[in-house]
Ligand SMILES: Nc1ncnc2c1ncn2[C@@H]1O[C@H](COP(=O)(O)OP(=O)(O)O)[C@@H](O)[C@H]1O
């Protein structure tokens with residue numbers, strides 16, 4: 177007697193389909209699980225046997241072989257409990273084999289036959305949809321998560337008895353309501369809280385509009401952290417695909433609310449400067465965990481006090497800033513996680529914080545200042561389009577009752593600029609100005625003769641690198657888009673050239 181049930185296992189962010197094959201043969205009663213199972217799967221044997229007995233069914237006293245195919249992929253996790261149990265009961269003839277056909281089944285059993293949620297259900301549902309299966313049967317606690325994926329049936333079950341009733345007698349348990357993907361954005365902070373700092377606010381608007389990475393630098397207490405924390409309030413809301421991608425990553429490690437699983441607010445991750453390499457990039461023992469940079473996917477990664485981070489941690493940003501993904505290598509295998517985030521860094525100009533301050537003296541030596549700033553390498557800074565000076569605000573400014581522009585007003589300009597970009601790049605693989613490479617810069621950022629002359633002078637005067645030159649053009653493209661202009665003018669270039677303070681001061 178034979179049964180085949182479909183399930184899946186996680187490999188990085190993807191789920192790979194696994195066939196759970198069960199064969200009951202004559203011979204000494206006993207169980208064997210083959211197909212590279214890890215310890216966790218061996219333990220599943222005990223849980224499955226107890227769950228079947230405690231649900232009032234009988235285990236066949238036969239020689240039982242369970243094969244998890246294909247054998248060459250490494251499997252882990254407890255999600256195979258349910259497909260194994262369902263397969264065992266199917267092999268004994270409890271229900272017709274066609275009943276399980278077309279379903280991907282996953283879930284962890286407890287000894288009494290109840291079901292516990294498993295991580296990565298969104299990836300499982302996506303794999304089922306890709307394999308053109310009819311649907312997915314999951315523990316009740318995972319049902320809402322699975323429902324986020326459109327175009328696939330979802331059945332949530334509380335225990336083994338419910339799934340048997342479904343397969344044997346067509347009793348449908350808790351039929352899935354369709355997913356309600358409300359994308360809400362609620363923020364407790366607002367740009368109107370920030371007084372003065374017109375130029376820095378303008379830079380944040382440009383960053384949001386063109387999806388440019390930013391570094392804010394200036395003495396302590398000038399509002400750098402405040403500005404960074406308010407960035408999400410002017411970014412466009414997540415669209416469904418972005419929300420799904422983000423939720424999928426959080427789902428892998430159970431970092432979601434099971435009642436309201438869809439992540440609807442743009443991720444904003446702010447790791448502490450004591451963060452380890454694995455904490456930021458991902459890794460660790462067992463299944464490699466995604467790091468902060470993947471949890472910031474489709475959102476913002478904010479690194480406050482940037483030079484206080486470890487050098488290797490800072491340098492690890494280079495790959496994701498370039499390719500929007502991160503590779504984690506572990507014992508011979510390599511996993512790739514998505515990491516497309518907007519980077520925001522904040523830093524003081526030196527260790528004491530007062531280098532270049534108009535009134536307070538800096539107590540750092542020149543060597544110290546250089547060491548502090550060299551934490552950010554040239555190649556890393558090359559990837560950060562906006563380097564913004566945040567000067568001290570006067571007491572008068574701080575005490576004034578002025579109310580700055582509200583986030584909502586700024587966001588409407590950001591949205592209009594984004595729309596221009598998505599129309600311009602609709603036949604391209606890029607979405608925003610920050611992604612403009614050398615070729616696209618030529619195609620979409622033609623300068624008029626005054627602009628060419630202006631930049632020529634700037635290069636001579638400031639000794640600009642080719643990369644810095646490209647950054648100025650990218651940023652000016654966004655400034656022109658905010659103004660609703662197709663032609664980049666000298667004015668746009670002039671403004672863009674101001675946001676590169678760091679390389680001017682350091683190198
Ligand atoms: N431009 C500003 N407008 C209003 N409040 C400010 C401003 N700058 C600083 N503050 C006040 O000072 C505190 C510290 O600001 P913060 O953003 O942490 O400065 P930084 O990160 O530059 O050291 C804030 O919580 C806020 O109360």
Ligand SMILES: [Mg+2]
Nearest residue numbers: 400401480522
């Ligand atoms: Mg701060």
